[in-house]
Amino acid sequence: MGKTIEQIALSRGHQISFIADKDGFEASDLEGSDVAIEFTVPAAAAENIRKCAYSKTPVVVGTTGWYNQYKAIAKEIEQAGSALLTATNFSVGVNLFFELNKRLAAMMNRFGDYDVEMEEIHHTQKLDAPSGTAITLAEGVLENLDRKNNWVSLTEGNTSDSEALNLNIVSKRIDDVPGTHQISYKSEIDDIEIKHTAHNRQGFALGAVIAAEWLAGKQGIFTMSDVMSL
Numbered sequence: 001m002g003k004t005i006e007q008i009a010l011s012r013g014h015q016i017s018f019i020a021d022k023d024g025f026e027a028s029d030l031e032g033s034d035v036a037i038e039f040t041v042p043a044a045a046a047e048n049i050r051k052c053a054y055s056k057t058p059v060v061v062g063t064t065g066w067y068n069q070y071k072a073i074a075k076e077i078e079q080a081g082s083a084l085l086t087a088t089n090f091s092v093g094v095n096l097f098f099e100l101n102k103r104l105a106a107m108m109n110r111f112g113d114y115d116v117e118m119e120e121i122h123h124t125q126k127l128d129a130p131s132g133t134a135i136t137l138a139e140g141v142l143e144n145l146d147r148k149n150n151w152v153s154l155t156e157g158n159t160s161d162s163e164a165l166n167l168n169i170v171s172k173r174i175d176d177v178p179g180t181h182q183i184s185y186k187s188e189i190d191d192i193e194i195k196h197t198a199h200n201r202q203g204f205a206l207g208a209v210i211a212a213e214w215l216a217g218k219q220g221i222f223t224m225s226d227v228m229s230l
Helices: 002-011 042-054 067-080 092-108 132-144 202-215 224-228
Strands: 036-038 059-061 083-086 115-122 150-155 166-173 180-186 191-197 220-222
Touching (some): 002 202, 036 042, 036 202, 042 059, 042 067, 059 202, 067 220, 083 202, 083 224, 092 180, 092 191, 092 202, 092 224, 115 132, 132 150, 202 224
Parallel strands (some): 036 059, 059 083, 083 220, 150 166
């Protein structure tokens, strides 16, 4: 992902001032940088973001799995007078899909004969399950569908939960799948499904670079909804 982001940034006329490797980096390494893009692993993300805050470098974060620390880190960013832009998925198409998902859930709220479930498929190197994108989609459903109170993570081979108030998210891991997310509303009469399928990582990387271009020079806490004016 980092290499793809680098290629796209260079192709859009940007300079790469620093690339952090497996040994990490210090806040001083970011001196002179307009914005940082953080795509690493959940265990490293929080501390990396803090280093960006210390150096007052606006940071775009695509890593998921660290959001239990989000409130504390957002406060640190604001106190430092810097900027943070997070997204569970930077793809323009996925962010449009987020809005479509909310709209469909609001429409289906009146039609109780339909039950809803979700499925997400990613490559086997994906560390978190369900994906951050799937969680965002689930939250969009829960905000707009009164008959579901919680989402529940299920894995392949354990794909049923009898609690009617739960929204099931089935996670599958298959080699070389960039990301597929499907929301299904099913009744005895028919099914309604919406689905987003990523063909490669280009969309994620391009969206992250677009977000970085937008974030440079700003202060505050933002999401891709701000970038795309959704």
